[in-house]
Ligand code: GTP
């Protein structure tokens with residue numbers, strides 16, 4: 131969605147239209163290029179011509195109408211859905227279908243703390259990272275880390291970066307909305323935005339009318355998020371949609387993720403920016419079970435695991451479609467128990483998980499307490515909006531040198547302008563700041579910055595922004611790249627050592643296994659070149675050297691050779707750029723962290 135940011139940004143510069151250009155296709159090995167070469171944003175998702183002047187000029191009053199719909203990463207995989215592609219099921223179907231299996235999976239988790247219990251769990255990558263000292267890292271790695279660390283020590287943020295110039299602006303919360311396909315994520319987002327006045331009556335009426343005409347009346351609210359013709363026709367979300375609203379405490383950036391398993395890469399690219407998440411589950415009988423992996427891969431579990439490994443600690447479980455189970459307390463408690471055990475096994479702290487029974491369709495418990503007595507008779511807790519406001523504000527680090535992983539790139543060929551979108555991980559930016567664009571290594575100057583569709587003078591760590599750049603060739607800017615401080619380039623690597631936790635795969639990982647590696651917004655084809663060691667689940671110590679295969683729930687150190695290069699940092703240097711996800715045959719097979727950069731690319 132960041133693109134709409136850019137659309138407005140470019141439009142305000144007088145462009146007639148903009149092209150969203152999937153630059154990444156040029157960087158990807160051929161098998162990652164699926165069909166089209168370009169994503170022309172002249173098509174519906176970009177909505178360049180559809181927003182009313184109000185939508186563009188006003189500070190986003192009706193902005194939710196133009197939800198930033200963006201193909202994140204390679205969205206061309208979409209062709210798989212109706213094509214009924216054979217999907218290799220790498221996740222077992224039964225893992226946490228009852229409490230005993232759930233607890234056994236918990237036991238199997240890597241944990242370095244001798245006395246850990248479910249309430250003490252930290253995120254898996256963190257555990258992996260904490261355990262680094264137990265590993266013998268070679269000298270290069272130590273040098274690399276200490277070099278980076280000393281750079282950070284030498285770096286001094288400028289005064290304007292630390293000043294509180296934009297007082298009165300509440301802190302931004304990037305909230306990923308994730309969950310199994312059809313659980314009601316888009317409907318929930320659409321309904322929430324409508325209730326908060328972010329979607330005009332006129333627009334809502336239009337959606338209702340058109341949805342009805344197409345025989346998809348129940349999708350009227352979802353259509354607020356699912357804007358492309360293909361999404362509407364299929365009734366599924368394919369790309370991450372972004373929308374904004376203000377709560378009492380936060381400027382909330384909603385990242386509505388696709389639930390279908392074919393679009394997990396898009397979900398990863400969007401949700402990797404999340405500070406917190408709403409995990410939507412469908413309470414109806416059979417649907418909740420499907421999300422947990424009834425007869426197929428359950429994205430409730432996959433999304434929860436991914437979100438946790440992105441470092442998200444706070445999660446709101448929205449138990450949706452309660453109307454379909456008569457707002458039954460028993461059903462809610464059942465779901466809470468089953469899913470709660472699984473979330474525990476993913477190392478979510480019990481105290482950081484909020485459980486909200488609701489119905490997006492019937493507007494129960496979204497922004498006010500439930501009016502339906504079948505719910506209000508037994509539930510008096512937070513409504514969804516209050517639960518969002520009860521989240522802890524995310525920590526921001528402006529004192530470190532600039533790092534902005536690029537999620538999307540918008541290019542205007544008419545005025546030769548390029549704009550990038552993404553979340554500032556470290557540091558701050560203002561107009562006229564000089565930035566180094568990696569991996570090309572070109573210098574550029576920041577021309578304008580937009581946050582939530584509005585121009586702003588300064589953007590700081592944590593902000594989701596669109597930044598227009600001057601003085602750079604558009605071909606040298608790509609999604610998966612990084613904006614950095616001119617003197618402190620991010621590492622560009624072609625071979626990595628990873629510490630991974632293998633998920634519930636059925637096909638083992640071997641030396642030679644072909645995978646797709648995802649690191650922030652970058653993805654690259656890669657090959658497992660070595661399995662160095664297996665790690666003991668409890669102690670984190672090496673339990674076996676050079677195992678031949680890796681199976682479900684094992685933790686290991688591996689080396690991977692990438693077909694191309696990616697911008698990356700060791701996890702100890704930068705968490706956001708040091709988390710890695712391995713995918714194969716359409717499923718996430720392992721999550722982990724970068725422990726060493728073995729070969730730097732150019
Ligand atoms: P993907 O993005 O494709 O994963 O789907 P989604 O999770 O965004 O689901 P979506 O919002 O598209 O809704 C799927 C279907 O569930 C639609 O027909 C909705 O009308 C329906 N739905 C959503 N919320 C509710 C609810 O609270 N109650 C009932 N009965 N139906 C709902």
Ligand code: MG
Nearest residue numbers: 315316366367
């Ligand atoms: Mg959706």
